[in-house]
Amino acid sequence: xxxxxxxxxxxxxxxxxxxxxxxxxxxxxxxxxxxxxxxxxxxxxxxxxxxxxxxxxxxxxxxxxxxxxxxxxxxxxxxxxxxxxxxxxxxxxxxxxxxxxxxxxxxxxxxxxxxxxxxxxxxxxxxxxxxxxxxxxxxx
Numbered sequence: 001x002x003x004x005x006x007x008x009x010x011x012x013x014x015x016x017x018x019x020x021x022x023x024x025x026x027x028x029x030x031x032x033x034x035x036x037x038x039x040x041x042x043x044x045x046x047x048x049x050x051x052x053x054x055x056x057x058x059x060x061x062x063x064x065x066x067x068x069x070x071x072x073x074x075x076x077x078x079x080x081x082x083x084x085x086x087x088x089x090x091x092x093x094x095x096x097x098x099x100x101x102x103x104x105x106x107x108x109x110x111x112x113x114x115x116x117x118x119x120x121x122x123x124x125x126x127x128x129x130x131x132x133x134x135x136x137x138x139x140x
């Protein structure tokens with residue numbers, strides 16, 4: 001848990017996976033659609049899109065933060081790709097499968113792997129999912 005909240009935001013959803021979601025400040029305002037793979041019409045945003053997008057941005061920020069602590073410069077063309085899958089669990093409900101690939105062009109492999117591991121330790125998304133998802137970020 002954080003010792004001090006530095007920033008907070010809120011969003012409200014209506015209609016579930018085939019509804020609407022909007023942040024209270026209006027920065028995000030999306031119509032949601034169930035993917036065709038899950039029996040819906042597709043063609044819209046879904047919660048997995050939002051999770052993957054947020055996690056990718058947060059993870060790259062965490063890698064940059066950790067790199068700064070190590071006095072390593074992360075190149076401007078560095079990227080993080082997060083793939084989020086969803087499917088039924090054996091017990092009840094649904095579960096997520098998350099994969100993270102990090103591309104750090106021009107950084108030596110051992111240094112890049114350290115930055116990825118360090119980023120994974122400091123990333124709040126990684127911390128929040130720890131113990132519930134098996135995520136092993138890897139070098140692209």
